[in-house]
Amino acid sequence: MDVLNWLFNAQLHIGDQSILWREVLGNVFGLLSALGGMRRKVWAWPVGIVGNALLFTVFLGAVFGTPNPVNLLGQAGRQVMFIVVSIYGWVRWQQAKHDGGAAVSPQWAGWKNRIWLVVALVGGTAIVTPVFQLLGSYEPVWADAWIFVGSLLATYGMAKGWVEFWLIWVAVDLVGVPLLVSAGYYASAFMYVFYGAFTIVGFIVWARVRRGERLTIETRFPDPTVHTDGPNWQ
Template sequence: MSLLQNLFDAELHIGGATILWREIIGNAFGIASAIGGMKRVVWAWPVGIIGNALLFTVFMGALFHTPQNLDLYGQAGRQLLFITVSVYGWMRWLQSRHDSGKAVLPHWASTRARIGMIATMAIGTVAFAKVFEMLGSWGPWPDAWIFTGSILATYGMARGWTEFWLIWIGVDAVGVPLLFSGGYYPSALLYLVYAGFVLWGFAVWLRIQRQSAQQSTAVAAE
């Protein structure tokens, strides 16, 4: 128990900043999950879940006595929802791999699904901002935007919608300045690194999608 507690409380000091190792490790799992998602491998989901669990303890700063001592309820809450949606995505990709041999086949969302995503993003941001504001969250509006967008992106990944990469771009654009200003430097740097993976992943999924469409057209022509 003492060893686990020491690992849980381990800190890294850079300049005047104090950083928890579990924030670094949790974000490392997040990057690994992003790479796995880009490669469309099932292990991306359980790896992401481990990172989510670690980061939950980081963003509930006052509860777990982090150096920042800030509660970002949106950041913390989305880790719990990530776990829930990730279990769904994990099961969906496993079933797809069992049925077709492929974990997921990238494709565009339908017009109806796109309208639903836009509406969910707008309504969710407003609603959660009010909730986080009442809870006393630090930065409730950007927190709500990140929270809502993250859940949509994770759900889109589970469904195989290529658009989910673009949603992450919008999340990163707000998340980086929020986390830097709150002193969550490893997470802010992850968002910057992750933005590169997002652009790369979008290009990879788009190429796979086009190749699949070309193969389908060729088969139909035969």
């Protein structure tokens, strides 16, 4: 109980600002999860869930009586969504590993899925925004809704193994940093800046892995080339 009390109440004081250690630790777990995701490790999912649980209590400041009384419903709601989708991703990656393959094999989503992701991000934000407004989320509410919907799509894309999911995180971070700064969640805003750079690296790593796997497949199973004297394997 003493550990839980400390975890719930401990604060880091920087000048006249107070930052909950829960916010710091939650973002650290999130960073470790992102690192594990880039390396395609199954443990990335349960580690991320721990961070989600911590951050859920942080972003409902008015409910949990934290030093920051601002409620970011999109940020809090996405933690619940993360946990649900992470369970799906955890099971999916673990099953793939049990079947004798890698936890996930990066693949391009394809133009059909890319268009669907863009439409879902924009349309989902438009749908969720008035809901968050009615619930009293922090302004600008559309930014909170954008973060919520984008996080859902990015986590789903990670579970599917789509390389493009990293780019969705970039779009989330671009909106998330100024929103978190204006709301006073400085630790999370700082981590979002770091995440932004990290997600670009993650995209490059996954794209290279995909290219390497494709080259391996093409080398082992080359396409037949038809010559005048009959088919020949290059």
